[in-house]
Amino acid sequence: MRGRLHSIETFGAVDGPGIRTVFFMQGCPARCLYCHNPDSWGMDGGRDIEIKEIVHWAERGRPYYGSKGGVTFSGGEPLMQGKFLTQAIRALNDVGIRSAIDTSGTYVDEYTEDAIREADLVLLDIKHPMSDRFEIIAGRKQETLFELIDIINRNRKNVWIRNVVVPDINDTPEDIELLNEFIKKLRYVDKVELLGYHTMAVNKYAKLGLTYRLKGVPPMDGAKLNELRKLVTIPSEAVSQVVLGE
């Protein structure tokens, strides 16, 4: 079976625990205001990849994984290729390499539960706890996120929550309070990461002839972001693990 791949990152250190090989899968149904991979949106981009190539690349990184590292499937939205994802993760499980799925919760289908069941960890990007603002940020309805949360809980999967903080969109203490409440819907949260919005993707949009909708919005202020990180309360130990300076 073939999947559609955007790119591969070796020695990834920010998309899950330890050192990881990250497969950025092609295709995403969302259109987030701050997406830094707009070239991953269409299924016509990227290239084909077979399971054996996934295993090959994953094996190359194995000496560096240690007790925590492994593979992360990111995107794009990897759950758009749920059948391939499930088979790829099974193949990695067979050779003893752990897998995480980095998802935006914007896509669920009949293959999603299989993929989640096979994975060791889910990195769940919460665009915004409130449905109206979720829709503004992601260009998608929030319902699939709730479906995915049910699947994650049902399969007792551990989760890292991620939330991109954007000036004047979700950068108030009230936004973090809403996030704290929302996170209670998940049964096994290991970590919560607040990531600061940055403007590094602006040139990509220009090259692709796309409009950058956050033009003029400055990168998230680091000091303010750190203050917001202090307000993350669930779970309390997560705050000390927050990745700084992104």
Ligand code: SF4
């Ligand atoms: S879910 Fe991720 S890849 Fe898809 S549009 Fe949003 S930020 Fe971009």
